[in-house]
Amino acid sequence: MLVLGPGTIGLLTAMFVRAAGAEVHVLGLALDVVRGLGFANAWTADTLPDVPFDAVVDASNAATLPARALDLVEPSGRVVYIGLAGSPSTIDTRILALKDVTAVGILSASPGLAATIRAYAAGDVDPRPLVAATVGLDQVGAVLAGERPADAGPGPKVHVDPRL
Known part of the structure; x- marks a missing residue:
């Protein structure tokens, strides 16, 4: 899985996905914190490997990354949009349909609160x-x-x- 944007939400996403057992990659600009949290697969736009990802989470505030997320996910994969850019961002729905990608936007974390509390209490994720x-x-x-x-x-x- 690839997380775009290593801010607080992106890093929490990466931590929860890692706790679930998935291989996590993170794309961002400042990667020292990412590596300091134990994520070896930390990339800039120039160093990101040319491989499709099973899932991509856009937790960034960059208007260009929603479309990039769609490009980076493999056919039949999933894209989750959490981040919000300060200006409108667009995706090509033809790519979404032809790749048979499931795309989800999330604004509220409320449905995940119980599982989050359990993960914190168990020590699976330490924020x-x-x-x-x-x-x-x-x-x-x-x-x-x-x-x-x-x-x-x-x-x-x-x-x-x-x-x-």
């Missing part, structure tokens, strides 16, 4: 390495403006704790 820092309300403006806290780790996620 803690994704959290770079926890900040108080006084730092939210700076974080939203793109500043990383000085003591931030490599993960993509910054939590806000109003008690700080």
Whole structure:
């Protein structure tokens, strides 16, 4: 399986798929965190192997990647669209139909909450390495403006704790 976009959602997707026993590949720009989480199959657009994938999850915010996901999945495969681009993205429905691909868009994670809680409780998936820092309300403006806290780790996620 290939995950496009190694942000928080993409990395969580990769972690859950790995916990289910699948071989996971991740495509992105900054791959140090991906490799640090134990994903050896971390690729940039220039290094991605030329092989079809059984499934592709687009967890990116790039308007070009929904179409690329469709190109990369093998015939009769599955594409899951989780990420949302800031501008419209298009796919060629002829490719979708002729490759007999199943495509699904997901906006809500609510149906998966029980299984997620079980995976966390059992230790099958540990989301803690994704959290770079926890900040108080006084730092939210700076974080939203793109500043990383000085003591931030490599993960993509910054939590806000109003008690700080």
